Amino acid sequence: MAPDPGPATAATARRLAPRSRRGHRTRAALVAAARTVFERDGFLDARIADIAKEAGVAAGSFYTYFDSKEEIFRAVVEEVQEDMLHPRLRERLGDDDPLALIDAANRDYLLSYKRNARLMALFEQVAQIDDEFRELRRKRGAAFVRRNAKMIRRLQESGRADPDLDPLIAARALSGMVGRIAYSVYNLGERIPFERLVTTLNQLWANALKLDQTP
Amino acid sequence: MAPDPGPATAATARRLAPRSRRGHRTRAALVAAARTVFERDGFLDARIADIAKEAGVAAGSFYTYFDSKEEIFRAVVEEVQEDMLHPRLRERLGDDDPLALIDAANRDYLLSYKRNARLMALFEQVAQIDDEFRELRRKRGAAFVRRNAKMIRRLQESGRADPDLDPLIAARALSGMVGRIAYSVYNLGERIPFERLVTTLNQLWANALKLDQTP
Amino acid sequence: MAPDPGPATAATARRLAPRSRRGHRTRAALVAAARTVFERDGFLDARIADIAKEAGVAAGSFYTYFDSKEEIFRAVVEEVQEDMLHPRLRERLGDDDPLALIDAANRDYLLSYKRNARLMALFEQVAQIDDEFRELRRKRGAAFVRRNAKMIRRLQESGRADPDLDPLIAARALSGMVGRIAYSVYNLGERIPFERLVTTLNQLWANALKLDQTP
Amino acid sequence: MAPDPGPATAATARRLAPRSRRGHRTRAALVAAARTVFERDGFLDARIADIAKEAGVAAGSFYTYFDSKEEIFRAVVEEVQEDMLHPRLRERLGDDDPLALIDAANRDYLLSYKRNARLMALFEQVAQIDDEFRELRRKRGAAFVRRNAKMIRRLQESGRADPDLDPLIAARALSGMVGRIAYSVYNLGERIPFERLVTTLNQLWANALKLDQTP
DNA sequence: CATGAATGAGAGTTCATTCAT
DNA sequence: GATGAATGAACTCTCATTCAT
Numbered sequence: 001m002a003p004d005p006g007p008a009t010a011a012t013a014r015r016l017a018p019r020s021r022r023g024h025r026t027r028a029a030l031v032a033a034a035r036t037v038f039e040r041d042g043f044l045d046a047r048i049a050d051i052a053k054e055a056g057v058a059a060g061s062f063y064t065y066f067d068s069k070e071e072i073f074r075a076v077v078e079e080v081q082e083d084m085l086h087p088r089l090r091e092r093l094g095d096d097d098p099l100a101l102i103d104a105a106n107r108d109y110l111l112s113y114k115r116n117a118r119l120m121a122l123f124e125q126v127a128q129i130d131d132e133f134r135e136l137r138r139k140r141g142a143a144f145v146r147r148n149a150k151m152i153r154r155l156q157e158s159g160r161a162d163p164d165l166d167p168l169i170a171a172r173a174l175s176g177m178v179g180r181i182a183y184s185v186y187n188l189g190e191r192i193p194f195e196r197l198v199t200t201l202n203q204l205w206a207n208a209l210k211l212d213q214t215p
Numbered sequence: 216m217a218p219d220p221g222p223a224t225a226a227t228a229r230r231l232a233p234r235s236r237r238g239h240r241t242r243a244a245l246v247a248a249a250r251t252v253f254e255r256d257g258f259l260d261a262r263i264a265d266i267a268k269e270a271g272v273a274a275g276s277f278y279t280y281f282d283s284k285e286e287i288f289r290a291v292v293e294e295v296q297e298d299m300l301h302p303r304l305r306e307r308l309g310d311d312d313p314l315a316l317i318d319a320a321n322r323d324y325l326l327s328y329k330r331n332a333r334l335m336a337l338f339e340q341v342a343q344i345d346d347e348f349r350e351l352r353r354k355r356g357a358a359f360v361r362r363n364a365k366m367i368r369r370l371q372e373s374g375r376a377d378p379d380l381d382p383l384i385a386a387r388a389l390s391g392m393v394g395r396i397a398y399s400v401y402n403l404g405e406r407i408p409f410e411r412l413v414t415t416l417n418q419l420w421a422n423a424l425k426l427d428q429t430p
Numbered sequence: 431m432a433p434d435p436g437p438a439t440a441a442t443a444r445r446l447a448p449r450s451r452r453g454h455r456t457r458a459a460l461v462a463a464a465r466t467v468f469e470r471d472g473f474l475d476a477r478i479a480d481i482a483k484e485a486g487v488a489a490g491s492f493y494t495y496f497d498s499k500e501e502i503f504r505a506v507v508e509e510v511q512e513d514m515l516h517p518r519l520r521e522r523l524g525d526d527d528p529l530a531l532i533d534a535a536n537r538d539y540l541l542s543y544k545r546n547a548r549l550m551a552l553f554e555q556v557a558q559i560d561d562e563f564r565e566l567r568r569k570r571g572a573a574f575v576r577r578n579a580k581m582i583r584r585l586q587e588s589g590r591a592d593p594d595l596d597p598l599i600a601a602r603a604l605s606g607m608v609g610r611i612a613y614s615v616y617n618l619g620e621r622i623p624f625e626r627l628v629t630t631l632n633q634l635w636a637n638a639l640k641l642d643q644t645p
Numbered sequence: 646m647a648p649d650p651g652p653a654t655a656a657t658a659r660r661l662a663p664r665s666r667r668g669h670r671t672r673a674a675l676v677a678a679a680r681t682v683f684e685r686d687g688f689l690d691a692r693i694a695d696i697a698k699e700a701g702v703a704a705g706s707f708y709t710y711f712d713s714k715e716e717i718f719r720a721v722v723e724e725v726q727e728d729m730l731h732p733r734l735r736e737r738l739g740d741d742d743p744l745a746l747i748d749a750a751n752r753d754y755l756l757s758y759k760r761n762a763r764l765m766a767l768f769e770q771v772a773q774i775d776d777e778f779r780e781l782r783r784k785r786g787a788a789f790v791r792r793n794a795k796m797i798r799r800l801q802e803s804g805r806a807d808p809d810l811d812p813l814i815a816a817r818a819l820s821g822m823v824g825r826i827a828y829s830v831y832n833l834g835e836r837i838p839f840e841r842l843v844t845t846l847n848q849l850w851a852n853a854l855k856l857d858q859t860p
Numbered sequence: 861c862a863t864g865a866a867t868g869a870g871a872g873t874t875c876a877t878t879c880a881t
Numbered sequence: 882g883a884t885g886a887a888t889g890a891a892c893t894c895t896c897a898t899t900c901a902t
Contacts, residue, residue: 128340169415180391555773610821
């Protein structure tokens with residue numbers, strides 16, 4: 001399974017939210033432009049002026065809605081949050097078959113990672129630079145890990161998973177495994193066919209937890 | 216097991232190497248100062264002037280030996296290479312007990328990561344920014360993965376590991392798992408006691424490969 | 431006669447042209463300031479910061495309109511182009527009296543050279559340093575030469591000029607003669623009274639072409 | 646005829662002249678290297694360090710013999726002086742045939758210019774930058790002009806040249822004509838075959854002075 | 861609200877010149 | 882004399898941010 005992005009961080013908008021319709025349009029244009037520019041140039045090389053130009057507004061207008069590059073980046077990230085929330089997953093949480101659950105989680109995570117690969121790389125980059133985003137990333141990972149740890153613990157309790165494993169560390173390790181390989185494949189360009197990747201990750205999870213040996 | 220840093224990258228010094236004893240001292244002072252400043256301020260916030268000042272030389276002297284921050288960073292990384300080479304590992308490559316081998320590899324990797332944690336984080340940061348270092352990191356990882364894939368294949372052939380696993384993908388996933396958790400623990404500050412961590416990783420490897428089911 | 435500056439080189443402004451009235455004022459102030467500073471300090475010793483200060487703007491504002499010293503120098507030169515275009519000359523091109531034509535050309539050239547002497551010297555200096563301006567100067571000279579060569583050829587055909595002369599080389603030589611002496615007088619300070627200079631150059635042209643011997 | 650370089654300017658060596666044989670060798674190597682580097686890179690882009698390297702000596706050694714780039718440039722120029730002095734010309738000064746005299750002067754000048762074209766361009770460049778060299782160039786030209794003016798005056802007195810010409814201005818103009826066209830051909834690359842050039846210049850001189858009409 | 865020009869601190873970089881060895 | 886490393890003043894250029902219109 002994979003990192004849980006957690007609930008969308010409430011945008012503590014430092015600047016006022018737009019009140020007019022025109023304001024909404026401008027703000028939205030800026031956020032869209034920022035995503036384009038960030039994905040094209042990376043966070044560091046993206047200039048405020050470029051974002052404004054891409055949005056078709058004057059440079060100064062940027063500051064009507066955002067205080068800094070970090071702030072608009074947060075807005076961009078928030079826009080993508082929903083897509084990363086794996087809504088289908090929740091429905092299956094009641095599912096009794098751990099293998100099906102693992103498959104769904106891995107599949108969902110990899111698909112949504114693929115859809116937003118460029119942005120995920122950006123997020124990684126910014127997390128290396130900015131404490132706020134590092135913390136944000138940590139929180140997402142932690143939520144993920146918590147959920148997986150809970151699942152492992154439940155499986156151990158019902159005698160379906162290796163009882164010797166430390167459930168929290170295992171959850172961390174296995175979540176990290178999926179997150180890392182997604183990064184390698186969709187951002188560094190390592191070529192692994194999708195089905196093959198999902199299948200292997202499922203096997204590794206199942207084996208690691210000894211799911212099939214303790215019926 | 217964990218990423219193999221591979222052989223030390225030859226320093227393609229663009230500026231001339233020092234020819235006098237004094238020059239050697241200055242160059243070394245700069246590299247040491249750079250490590251200090253990078254670890255303190257991060258790569259981006261480190262200024263050439265600060266590195267020079269920390270080394271006790273004039274700002275211009277930096278350019279006697281290096282062309283850029285990237286170049287001195289490379290020199291810093293190269294200095295640490297040796298420590299990351301796990302020399303003990305090779306000796307045990309002939310070892311017949313896969314569990315012992317895995318334990319040694321994980322243990323070595325985590326220890327050397329811990330010793331150079333700050334620098335590893337820096338390396339990660341720079342790899343997110345600079346293509347040259349991204350590629351360097353990729354190469355290290357690939358060497359690691361190759362070695363692990365070979366081991367997995369051998370174990371499969373001798374009937375001691377799950378034959379259904381794709382050895383290359385499994386190697387990638389499991390190597391990534393170790394690398395990622397090392398980063399979490401030693402750079403993001405997730406608290407996991409060392410022995411506990413090693414033991415759990417060993418278990419996860421052993422389970423994932425189904426080492427104990429095919430005697 | 432003398433070098434033809436040719437049509438004004440279109441300003442391939444690399445930075446954006448000003449869009450507001452204020453912007454126009456600032457840009458114009460910079461160009462004026464540049465001329466002042468260049469004429470005072472020469473091209474090499476002129477610093478961007480001095481030009482900005484002379485224009486009464488911040489140093490950084492220079493880069494709103496120009497990318498380099500070369501570029502603002504081009505703008506300065508272009509501003510002076512018009513004055514160097516000898517508009518009166520064209521009107522007399524139909525003139526039938528070659529002596530009057532030559533007198534007009536020499537007189538016009540020397541007068542406009544005198545008016546812009548400092549700038550002409552600068553232009554010469556920069557042409558010695560920068561290929562773009564060397565080429566620009568070459569083009570101007572060539573246009574001049576072409577025109578004079580055409581005149582010589584016509585005079586030869588109508589039997590009014592020495593038929594033994596190579597018209598192109600003669601045009602080059604005589605054009606160069608005027609250009610060079612203008613430089614000597616107005617930039618190196620060789621003292622020759624204006625009328626005397628014009629008269630002598632006219633005589634030399636007339637004699638060199640043998641105008642008065644072939645009626 | 647053409648600019649007279651005048652007598653070699655005494656090198657007011659600011660640094661001591663070399664006393665040892667080794668010193669002589671080093672100094673000579675520096676001057677030779679300087680010529681190479683100047684001709685390759687131009688005066689402005691030539692760095693002291695490059696000259697020293699080209700000479701195969703340490704950067705600091707430069708200052709054992711020269712105080713500045715200007716000073717070593719003067720040494721380079723002085724080395725070439727002799728070649729520019731047209732020794733053959735003097736022998737023919739007694740020659741009675743003005744046409745032969747003019748031909749010899751133009752021919753000699755153009756040939757020596759061609760031989761040292763790159764250096765002449767350099768000299769021109771430096772004269773645009775440095776007052777000392779501007780003055781040096783002016784003096785050379787003046788000597789040339791004086792000699793030609795004297796010749797013109799003599800021809801006028803003996804009734805063999807146009808008596809209406811101002812001899813000094815004519816000398817300046819015609820000397821400049823040759824100097825300028827030599828520059829165009831050998832430094833700007835305007836293509837004129839040598840014999841054609843000499844012949845045309847001779848004709849222009851002869852015509853301009855009306856040599857053949859006043860027997 | 862939008863505009864787009866102005867600001868100016870701050871970093872990188874060069875290289876002539878000095879000087880201890 | 883020769884070496885080559887150290888110096889540091891000087892200058893360019895960038896761009897986030899402000900602000901008058």
